[in-house]
Amino acid sequence: MSPTPAGPDAAPAAAPGAPPARLDPAVAARLKQDPSGLVAAVVQQHGTGEVLMLAWMDEQALALTLTTGRATYWSRSRGELWRKGDTSGHVQHVRSVALDCDGDALLVVVDQVGAACHTGTATCFDGRDLGAVVGGTP
């Protein structure tokens, strides 16, 4: 189901220096991937709780994220593994990763270096409010 090439050559090309990684079968069994083999990854800043971005992971990206200390995703637009910060310098150091109750979403808590968003804003949601009507308080 994974869109990642299965060969051991795939990971180093996209994530220089990172060894090929195999996901713990016990974790893999809990994943509920979409038809493209991906799960959503919510990325949150450690300490402040800011939601920085939403990205996507296949099994290889999750295995690398769990074992290397560097957040690694699957780029749907480029169709390749993407270790955050390799191009921009805006690295994400992993603090924790949790899988949700349904197995289709990850919460990746990181220490973000620089701006999380490729547009230069601190998060991908900054300045993009949709003006929702505010509901009643509980």
Added chain:
Amino acid sequence: MSPTPAGPDAAPAAAPGAPPARLDPAVAARLKQDPSGLVAAVVQQHGTGEVLMLAWMDEQALALTLTTGRATYWSRSRGELWRKGDTSGHVQHVRSVALDCDGDALLVVVDQVGAACHTGTATCFDGRDLGAVVGGTP
């Protein structure tokens, strides 16, 4: 592209009391939906910053969330609109909604009543840590 029935009868059936809603065309034009007509919605607790859950919205769910003060999603498992809390009582009162830089993810900030997760945990990620190796600090 939306999986929601287009007729005006659809919303009241799934979200009792909520009027049919049409999404602002300017917002609709910014959405980048997946092949099922959905965008991911990261749901965060107002004030604490806790990430509560990840859900999905079609245009109708987003329109209702933006205009009614109540967080409303598209249930992929049930194939219907789902106004959070109608069955469980665990309502989400909307505080703000933002769309990300790519148009394929929403950040919905809410005041959560009761547990966010259908399993009874406060968030869908609680107690589900995957034991990641911690990266270096910046």
